[in-house]
Amino acid sequence: MQTVIALWKRGLKAFFRNKTGLIFSLVFPFFFVYVFGAIFKNDFIDNPIAYMLSGVIITTVFEGALNLASTTVDDMVSGFMKEVLVSPAKRISVAIGQLLSAATVSTLQGILILVIGMFTGIKFTTWITPLFVLLAMICVGLVFSGVGLFMATLVRNGQTFQIIKTAITMPLTFISGAYVPLDMLPGALKVVSYFNPMTYATAFFRMIVLEKTNLSNAELVKEGLAININGFVVSPVLSFIIIMAIGAVFLILATRSFVKTDFSRLNRSSSDASALWG
Amino acid sequence: MKSIINVKNFTKKYGDFVAVNDISFEVEEGTIFAFLGPNGAGKSTTINTLCTIFEKTSGTLTIDGKDVTNQKSEVRSAIGVVFQDSTLDAKMTIEENLKLHCVFYNIPKKEVEERIQFVLKLVDLTAERKKLISSLSGGMKRRVEIARGLIHYPKVLFLDEPTTGLDPQTRSHIWEYIRKLQKERNITIFLTTHYMEEAEICNKIAIIDGGVIVAHDTPYALKKQYTKDKAFITTKNEAELELLLQQYQLEYVKKEGYYRVDAENIHPLLQVLSEQKNVITDIEIKKGTFNDVFLEITGKKIREEA
Numbered sequence: 001m002q003t004v005i006a007l008w009k010r011g012l013k014a015f016f017r018n019k020t021g022l023i024f025s026l027v028f029p030f031f032f033v034y035v036f037g038a039i040f041k042n043d044f045i046d047n048p049i050a051y052m053l054s055g056v057i058i059t060t061v062f063e064g065a066l067n068l069a070s071t072t073v074d075d076m077v078s079g080f081m082k083e084v085l086v087s088p089a090k091r092i093s094v095a096i097g098q099l100l101s102a103a104t105v106s107t108l109q110g111i112l113i114l115v116i117g118m119f120t121g122i123k124f125t126t127w128i129t130p131l132f133v134l135l136a137m138i139c140v141g142l143v144f145s146g147v148g149l150f151m152a153t154l155v156r157n158g159q160t161f162q163i164i165k166t167a168i169t170m171p172l173t174f175i176s177g178a179y180v181p182l183d184m185l186p187g188a189l190k191v192v193s194y195f196n197p198m199t200y201a202t203a204f205f206r207m208i209v210l211e212k213t214n215l216s217n218a219e220l221v222k223e224g225l226a227i228n229i230n231g232f233v234v235s236p237v238l239s240f241i242i243i244m245a246i247g248a249v250f251l252i253l254a255t256r257s258f259v260k261t262d263f264s265r266l267n268r269s270s271s272d273a274s275a276l277w278g
Numbered sequence: 279m280k281s282i283i284n285v286k287n288f289t290k291k292y293g294d295f296v297a298v299n300d301i302s303f304e305v306e307e308g309t310i311f312a313f314l315g316p317n318g319a320g321k322s323t324t325i326n327t328l329c330t331i332f333e334k335t336s337g338t339l340t341i342d343g344k345d346v347t348n349q350k351s352e353v354r355s356a357i358g359v360v361f362q363d364s365t366l367d368a369k370m371t372i373e374e375n376l377k378l379h380c381v382f383y384n385i386p387k388k389e390v391e392e393r394i395q396f397v398l399k400l401v402d403l404t405a406e407r408k409k410l411i412s413s414l415s416g417g418m419k420r421r422v423e424i425a426r427g428l429i430h431y432p433k434v435l436f437l438d439e440p441t442t443g444l445d446p447q448t449r450s451h452i453w454e455y456i457r458k459l460q461k462e463r464n465i466t467i468f469l470t471t472h473y474m475e476e477a478e479i480c481n482k483i484a485i486i487d488g489g490v491i492v493a494h495d496t497p498y499a500l501k502k503q504y505t506k507d508k509a510f511i512t513t514k515n516e517a518e519l520e521l522l523l524q525q526y527q528l529e530y531v532k533k534e535g536y537y538r539v540d541a542e543n544i545h546p547l548l549q550v551l552s553e554q555k556n557v558i559t560d561i562e563i564k565k566g567t568f569n570d571v572f573l574e575i576t577g578k579k580i581r582e583e584a
Contacts, residue, residue, distance in 0.1 A: 006381040014369050079365035083426075086329050087382035088354040 003093040004100065011101025014071070015108070025064070029056040029113050036179045047210070049121030054209035055178030057110050057117065058202050061137050064106030065144035066169055068098060072152035073161050095258040099149060099251070103141035110137040125211060132208045139240075140201050143247030150254035153261040178202045181224050194229050197246045200239035203227055207236040282307040282434060282466045283328065288337035290323050297323045299489040300337070305482070307433075308464040310456070312477040315486035316576050321470050324486070325438055328468070329359050342433050355383065358427030362438040364419055368412040372403060372422050375411060376429055383430035397425035401455055417448035424455060428465075435459070437469040441476065453479065474568040487576045497568065504574040505566020509541040511551075512560040519557070522550045536560075 016022070037052040075081045084094055114122065114133065124130055151168075155161045174180060175189050176198035182190060193199045207213060207225045217233045220226035227234040234242070283305035290298040298320040305311040315321045326332040328339060330350045338345070344352040366375055373394065380390045398404045401421040411419060420440060427435055437456070441449040453476065459465050469480070477483055478497045485493040485500075493500055512535060513519045519537060523530045526546035531538045541547055541563055551558065 002381045002384070006378055010367070010370070010374075010378065013374075017369060075367075078368060079361065079363050080367045082331075082361060083365035083367075083379070084382065086331060086354060086357075086359050087379070088351045088384065089382040 001093070003089045004097040007094060007097025008101040008104065011071070011098070011105055015105045025060065025109050026112055026116070029060050030116070032056050032059075032179060047121065050117075050123070050210060051206065052179075053113070053117040053120070053122055054206040055176075055202055057113050057137070057209070058140060058205040059173050059176070059178045059198075060113055061106045061110040061140050062144050062173065062198055062201065063169060064109045065102050065141045066148040066151075066165070067106070068102035068145045068148035069151040069155075069165055070148075070162070071102070072098060072149060073155050073158055076152075076155070077158040091259045092255060095149065095255045098258075099142065099145045099254070102145035102148060103138060106141040106145070107134070107137045110141075122209060129208065129211055133205075136205050136208055136240075139244065139247070140205065143197075143201075143243055143250065146247055146250035146254045148254075150250055150257055153254065153257040172196055172198050175199070176202045177224060182227070183224065194227065197243060199227060200234065200242045203234070204236035204239040204243070279306040279308070281305060282342050283311075283468065284338070284340045285324075285328075286338045288324070288327070288339055289335045290320075290327060290332065291335045296489055298327075298486075301486065301489075301491050302337075303484050303491060303494055305434075305466060305468060307466050308460065309481040310460055310467045310469065310479065312480040312483045313468065313470045313486065314474075314477055314483060314572065315470075319486045319576075320489045321486055322438070325436060325468070325470060329357060329436055330354055355430070356433045358430065358432035358435045360420070360423045360427045360435070360437045360440055362442065364423065366411045366419060366422060366426075369410070371408050371410055372398070372414075373407050375422065376426055379426050379429055385430055393429050393431075397429045400428070400458070401425045402451075417444050417451070420444060420448075420452060421455070424452070428459065428463075431463075432465065434466045434468060437467060439470055439472060442472060449473070449476075474572055478568045485572065485575050493571075493575050500571050501566055501568065503571075505570040507541040507566055508564050509539045509547060510536050510560075510562040510564065511539055511558060512536045513554060513558050515554070515557040519550070519554055522553060526550055 033049065033052045033056050037048055072081070075084075085091070111134070118124075151165070171192075175182075175185060175193040176196050177193065178198065182193055182199070185193060203225055207220065210223075210225070212220065212223065212225055213236075215223070215225070217226055217235055220236065221228045221233055226236060227239070281304040283303075285304070286302045287300050288298055288302070289296065289300050301320075301324070313321055313324065323332060327334050328341065328346060330346050330353050334347060340346065341353050342356045344356065346353050367378070370378070376394050376397070377390060380393070385393065394407075395404070398407060401424055403418065403421055403425065406414065406418065411422065414422065424435075424437075424440070427437075440456070441452050444452065456467060456469075457479070460467055471477055478501075480497060483493070483495065483497055483500060484491050493504075495503075511519065516532075520530075520532075523537070523539065526549055528543075528546055528550065529540040539547065539550075551561065
């Protein structure tokens with residue numbers, strides 16, 4: 001338990017110390033809101049800024065959580081993971097500490113954007129909404145921290161990892177509906193998006209932020225908040241269940257894999273940690 | 279004396295490749311033990327297995343009576359490890375690194391502060407306590423790692439090439455800390471090094487080559503057994519010196535400007551010298567070094583195989 005708390009604190013400290021990273025993580029989302037908000041003006045959506053913002057927030061949480069893969073690989077390359085693994089600390093506590101810190105950091109990033117967003121277009125009519133928003137961010141953060149940690153345990157080479165990570169996260173964000181409405185995607189990509197967990201995370205999160213909980217499925221589909229797969233409508237609630245199921249699978253996989261991984265086999269000599277991850 | 283590290287018939291295979299082949303040795307409590315060998319000889323495999331990172335293929339390895347395979351947690355609590363490459367968290371301060379380490383090793387909270395002060399004083403880093411690791415020099419980082427390796431009061435401290443890449447001054451400082459430790463806290467130190475003169479300071483030395491231990495003794499005994507003293511003689515009359523050396527059956531090699539002569543047997547050499555008194559311009563006697571021991575033991579082997 002001590003280990004979990006200590007590693008959680010370590011993750012938070014690292015987040016607040018990395019000032020440049022902090023600023024960029026705030027600037028980029030608004031850049032996206034500005035660009036994509038202008039490009040994809042849609043008649044069906046009555047509040048395009050809030051619509052974009054909600055997508056951007058959840059993407060930020062998603063990317064922040066997946067970043068656990070980078071920090072864990074960073075810890076392996078820098079050797080810190082070796083120090084942890086020759087200590088009597090339980091590996092499961094280490095895994096949980098890392099997961100919780102990544103989930104917390106990503107939620108914090110989401111909250112920061114949300115707070116700024118509340119001045120620029122997001123309006124909540126009841127106090128329940130921010131509570132649900134927070135809960136949703138924590139869930140999504142945890143789920144993708146699991147995915148991130150799992151990715152990290154598969155890594156064998158620190159240098160190729162960054163490329164692979166970008167190759168996975170970029171398409172996942174762009175065909176999730178967060179930036180580009182799904183209806184505007186070409187047919188093939190649309191099919192791919194049905195297999196993208198982020199599609200579902202975006203849909204239910206957007207519904208919560210836009211306070212559209214009382215709409216019918218048909219209306220939700222029209223506003224791009226529910227996904228219509230050949231007539232079968234995935235409601236936001238179902239989306240949430242899908243995400244949680246994926247999350248449970250990955251959290252278990254990640255923890256198991258982390259406990260078993262032999263971190264000493266990682267090719268350390270070929271890469272300089274600070275040069276790679278800054 | 280009681281032995282604290284016990285290795286019996288330890289073998290480690292990677293597929294068909296045998297990295298360590300049935301080695302056995304013991305390390306006595308409170309001593310400095312040097313584990314030497316050329317790259318790829320099985321040094322790291324052994325040290326990593328003792329540190330519970332690698333799994334053995336067969337054999338028994340115990341530290342302070344605890345088995346490294348079945349009692350990992352107990353072994354980990356009993357040892358401190360300083361790896362060849364840094365394992366510090368560069369984004370955190372010295373203090374934060376030490377505190378985190380204390381959490382991993384279940385050090386009671388009320389003791390943490392006292393222990394941090396103790397180990398930082400030991401390695402002269404009290405003033406740098408709040409500095410970020412990334413702002414420290416290589417030697418300082420190594421000292422932080424040594425401090426960290428000690429903060430949970432281990433019985434055995436593993437040092438994997440603790441002085442590699444450091445300047446001579448820092449190296450001698452690190453050695454000061456190591457010896458201070460051994461004396462004051464009676465810690466057993468297990469180290470690997472590339473610097474042969476460092477190995478000489480140790481109580482016992484084992485040399486591993488090709489996965490087997492080829493020598494295991496005190497530095498003095500090894501030196502006695504494996505090195506020869508040599509004399510380097512410069513003379514004005516080369517022909518006569520050669521003749522005399524042959525007469526007294528002294529082995530020699532003619533080099534550019536001087537003769538290298540086997541000086542192990544001092545009497546015939548003195549004879550040659552006294553008879554050549556007037557023409558000899560310079561003489562230098564070199565005692566065998568530990569480097570010679572190492573080359574003698576491992577170098578020869580490599581040549582035989584080739």
